Amino acid sequence: MKGRFGEFGGQFLPETLMPAAAELETAYEAAQADPAFRSELARLLRDFVGRPTPLTDARRLSEAVGLERVLLKREDLAHTGAHKINSAVGQALLAQRMGKHRVVAETGAGQHGVASAAACALLGLECVVYMGTEDMRRQAPNVFRMKLLGAEVRPVESGTKTLKDAVNEAIRDWVTNVRNTYYLLGSAIGPHPYPTMVRDFQSVIGKEAREQSQALLGRLPDVVVACVGGGSNAIGMFHAFLGDGAVKLRGVEAAGHGIATGEHAASIVAGSAGVLHGTRTLVLQDDDGQIRGTHSVSAGLDYPGVGPEHAALHASGRAHYVARTDHEALEGFTLLSRMEGIIPALEPAHAIADLRAIAKEHGAESIVLLCLSGRGDKDLETVMKELG
Amino acid sequence: MSVATLTGSERVARSFARAKDERRLAVIVYLTVGYPDRAATRGLLRAALDAGADILELGVPFSDPLADGATVQRASEVALRNGVTLADCLAEAREIVAERDATALFMGYTNPFLRFGAARLAEQGRACGLSGVIVPDLPTEESAVLDDALAPVGLARIDLYAPTTPDARLDELLPRSRGFAYCVSLTGVTGARQALGTDVAAFVGRVRARTQLPVAVGFGISQPEHVRALRGVADGVVVGSAALDAVGRGGERGLRDFVSSLVVAGRT
Ligand SMILES: Cc1ncc(COP(=O)(O)O)c(C=O)c1O
Numbered sequence: 001m002k003g004r005f006g007e008f009g010g011q012f013l014p015e016t017l018m019p020a021a022a023e024l025e026t027a028y029e030a031a032q033a034d035p036a037f038r039s040e041l042a043r044l045l046r047d048f049v050g051r052p053t054p055l056t057d058a059r060r061l062s063e064a065v066g067l068e069r070v071l072l073k074r075e076d077l078a079h080t081g082a083h084k085i086n087s088a089v090g091q092a093l094l095a096q097r098m099g100k101h102r103v104v105a106e107t108g109a110g111q112h113g114v115a116s117a118a119a120c121a122l123l124g125l126e127c128v129v130y131m132g133t134e135d136m137r138r139q140a141p142n143v144f145r146m147k148l149l150g151a152e153v154r155p156v157e158s159g160t161k162t163l164k165d166a167v168n169e170a171i172r173d174w175v176t177n178v179r180n181t182y183y184l185l186g187s188a189i190g191p192h193p194y195p196t197m198v199r200d201f202q203s204v205i206g207k208e209a210r211e212q213s214q215a216l217l218g219r220l221p222d223v224v225v226a227c228v229g230g231g232s233n234a235i236g237m238f239h240a241f242l243g244d245g246a247v248k249l250r251g252v253e254a255a256g257h258g259i260a261t262g263e264h265a266a267s268i269v270a271g272s273a274g275v276l277h278g279t280r281t282l283v284l285q286d287d288d289g290q291i292r293g294t295h296s297v298s299a300g301l302d303y304p305g306v307g308p309e310h311a312a313l314h315a316s317g318r319a320h321y322v323a324r325t326d327h328e329a330l331e332g333f334t335l336l337s338r339m340e341g342i343i344p345a346l347e348p349a350h351a352i353a354d355l356r357a358i359a360k361e362h363g364a365e366s367i368v369l370l371c372l373s374g375r376g377d378k379d380l381e382t383v384m385k386e387l388g
Numbered sequence: 389m390s391v392a393t394l395t396g397s398e399r400v401a402r403s404f405a406r407a408k409d410e411r412r413l414a415v416i417v418y419l420t421v422g423y424p425d426r427a428a429t430r431g432l433l434r435a436a437l438d439a440g441a442d443i444l445e446l447g448v449p450f451s452d453p454l455a456d457g458a459t460v461q462r463a464s465e466v467a468l469r470n471g472v473t474l475a476d477c478l479a480e481a482r483e484i485v486a487e488r489d490a491t492a493l494f495m496g497y498t499n500p501f502l503r504f505g506a507a508r509l510a511e512q513g514r515a516c517g518l519s520g521v522i523v524p525d526l527p528t529e530e531s532a533v534l535d536d537a538l539a540p541v542g543l544a545r546i547d548l549y550a551p552t553t554p555d556a557r558l559d560e561l562l563p564r565s566r567g568f569a570y571c572v573s574l575t576g577v578t579g580a581r582q583a584l585g586t587d588v589a590a591f592v593g594r595v596r597a598r599t600q601l602p603v604a605v606g607f608g609i610s611q612p613e614h615v616r617a618l619r620g621v622a623d624g625v626v627v628g629s630a631a632l633d634a635v636g637r638g639g640e641r642g643l644r645d646f647v648s649s650l651v652v653a654g655r656t
Binding site: 010011012013014015016017018019020158159164165168171172175176177178179274275276277278283285287288289290291 | 450451452453454455457461465468473474497498499500501502503504524525526527529530547548549550551552553554557572575576577
């Protein structure tokens with residue numbers, strides 16, 4: 001069935017939005033089938049986003065973590081500093097094509113908000129970004145960037161004041177203004193068609209990286225690893241490799257203060273099946289089905305659910321998911337900075353932090369491809385505080 | 389007739405029929421269970437019935453009520469802080485149905501219901517005399533999980549229809565309708581509004597043309613004038629946020645006065 005990934009996915013939406021979701025699905029399919037849309041998107045990805053992003057052979061890092069080779073897919077070098085722009089440009093182009101002049105988005109780390117604001121500025125669309133006040137505090141530079149790009153940032157005070165509640169507010173706005181508003185969702189989560197559409201727009205990451213790996217190595221990597229919040233950079237990276245049975249796929253969630261403390265955001269490693277934000281997936285919930293508060297040092301991973309396709313990849317065993325703590329992520333952050341002269345965002349720092357475990361599990365001779373989903377400028381204040 | 393011999397759908401039908409006999413709109417009152425505190429709910433439900441409410445909607449609190457505006461969000465947060473669970477909501481339903489032979493529905497989100505278990509909800513809901521459930525984030529396309537459990541025991545899962553629902557979709561959805569047809573008066577979330585949407589009558593007409601069931605209008609209704617404007621248009625009104633606001637202002641007494649004013653306004 002459309003929009004299903006095994007037992008996960010679907011469209012758990014208020015009736016008001018059902019026709020809008022259907023309209024979106026139809027418009028997206030038509031756009032994908034339209035060579036003019038595809039070539040315009042390709043042009044923007046090249047000239048605005050700066051694609052293809054490089055693949056960096058991280059020699060000193062691989063030595064430090066005890067792996068044969070670590071290749072970094074440099075989404076940190078994409079315009080606005082993270083992979084989020086890939087989907088933001090695609091969706092903004094779609095919004096324009098659908099005749100929707102107003103765009104709403106949610107953001108956690110602020111990267112998706114900045115990407116949406118930039119894409120909307122480029123295309124002349126009005127942009128409203130919902131952001132939890134807790135995230136506005138810890139990602140302050142991105143709030144200012146969004147405003148500079150002409151977006152209106154609306155603080156969200158409800159619930160946990162983080163990404164989950166920003167999504168709620170964005171959906172409420174969409175329900176209210178559905179006739180003229182496009183909801184530019186930032187990860188591979190939410191109701192159908194978002195998980196499929198966001199994955200498609202992000203799959204450029206894996207397509208490029210697969211070709212670049214072939215060109216560099218003459219073969220495919222042994223392990224592909226990415227951090228998982230909602231799961232958009234990971235699914236974008238994994239998708240090109242799904243058919244390569246020998247390539248191991250590994251997602252790294254946020255273990256926060258440690259899984260045992262309950263203060264984490266590891267929806268796959270420690271969650272159970274439930275319905276959140278319009279999709280059936282793995283969520284962090286209590287015995288009564290209330291969504292639990294999460295914790296991660298990285299705002300972008302601080303979400304109690306995950307894209308339904310990851311839930312299905314986990315269920316089928318095609319991908320393997322682990323979690324790394326705040327502390328480990330900060331070590332990964334420092335390690336990459338010192339070894340390669342690249343300051344990563346705290347989100348992919350979780351994947352960096354997993355490399356030693358990969359070496360142990362898959363052997364020192366392994367070649368690992370890692371999605372460096374974003375750069376660390378936005379996190380400097382957090383890291384300064386954490387590292388003292 | 390006793391509770392046991394009527395299905396939930398029949399109880400809903402009976403409530404609408406009674407209002408019709410009395411030449412007035414049925415008034416459906418939503419209250420979040422456990423708001424403002426756990427002990428308050430029983431008295432508030434009674435007050436609504438004393439004032440003439442025909443059907444009670446017991447709000448099952450959820451952490452992420454994405455179809456709700458600020459008032460219900462806040463009430464849900466308070467209820468959750470007060471520790472309210474679905475089991476508590478079932479207990480409230482059992483008491484008020486036993487005491488007053490009330491028609492009681494649950495209004496809540498998919499996840500807590502599924503976590504509780506559809507079969508368990510059906511069995512315990514029926515045992516408590518619950519008449520049905522309204523689940524704003526469970527469109528027909530996804531509702532089989534609940535329907536397959538609720539329908540056999542006569543609990544109605546009441547569908548919502550929106551002004552954005554096209555005619556072709558209404559044609560598909562309405563034959564499957566149970567209990568009553570719940571028309572969302574506006575494109576938006578719950579919450580008291582100053583004015584009724586301008587196109588409500590036309591929208592309700594589109595729904596009514598496709599069903600024999602009673603038609604009720606909800607979302608945004610906050611004043612007797614809104615109810616008056618719906619006379620001859622709908623068979624009933626649903627009031628939630630404005631009821632919670634009345635509770636906030638004046639407790640049981642405030643709720644009773646507010647609900648009576650709506651009942652009076654609905655007389656034709
Ligand atoms: C740099 C970066 N990486 C990863 C993420 C997590 O999102 P996703 O799992 O959708 O890639 C974010 C989210 O804000 C981000 O900014």
